[in-house]
Amino acid sequence: MISGARTPLTVDLGGLRVAITAGAAGIGRVMADSYAACGASVFISDIDEQALSDSAYPGMRADAGVSSDMEGFIDAAVTHLGGLDVLVNNAGIAGPTKRAEDLTPAEVEETLRVDLASMFHTARRAIPALRQAGGGSIINLSSAAGRFGFALRSPYSAAKWGVIGLTKTLAIELGPRGIRVNAILPGLVDGPRIRRVLSAKAQAAGIGENEQTERSVATTSLRCFVTQHDIANMALYLSSPFGATISGQALAIDGDMQTLM
Secondary structure, eight states: OOOOOOSOOOOOOTTOEEEETTOSSHHHHHHHHHHHHTTOEEEEEESOHHHHHHHOSOEEEOOTTOHHHHHHHHHHHHHHHTSOSEEEEOOOOOOOOSOGGGOOHHHHHHHHIIIIIHHHHHHHHHHHHHHHTTOEEEEEEOOGGGTSOOTTOHHHHHHHHHHHHHHHHHHHHHGGGTEEEEEEEEOSBOSHHHHHHHHHHHHHHTSOHHHHHHHHHTTBTTOOOBOHHHHHHHHHHHHSGGGTTOOSOEEEESSSBOOOO
């Protein structure tokens, strides 16, 4: 099994002002580190106050499931950074692993609120600042579950498909204003979160975790997990002059995944 890139892309992003939701840990933290290493100024949100403190990046506590928190985060980012050039909508939750008939309304609504509605609220609030900057980039984190069905994960998959629709629609609306909008679709990103998901899937299927992991990795042509740096590298590329004409795209970073198990 091969592994993905483990070092950040080197590109000059000096002067770029970047807001990242859920930027204190996981993929968001790697995003923040990668942008900062390329010279960008970064402002982050997170629901975990300890992770925010540990990150050393300026930011604020904000719950992606609360629209006013997301709007307040954008306002704070614009004030702190003196404007905005890039919004990375990274916040999300895994949601429940259950058959559709066993889901509660609260579980469904929470997943859709955090994984989809939050991106709308941040993007809507960020548009004036991006327009004032003369254009910019919105990067939404979708998932391989946004292009495949994903058994036992219907709220999550529905939200991630919704992110694609939001991305493509905003790209059409905002393109004439010089604002590019793209979605990144990670596959199996190695780390604690995917391990928890695979463990829950294995339990539901009545098989061992190792067998579930092998089955899942076998669905990729490259037979691999991807890394958090692989995802961050695509965000850096889209934010750089190299991505100046890329918009409205759903970009899969997944080792050529053929299906989800």
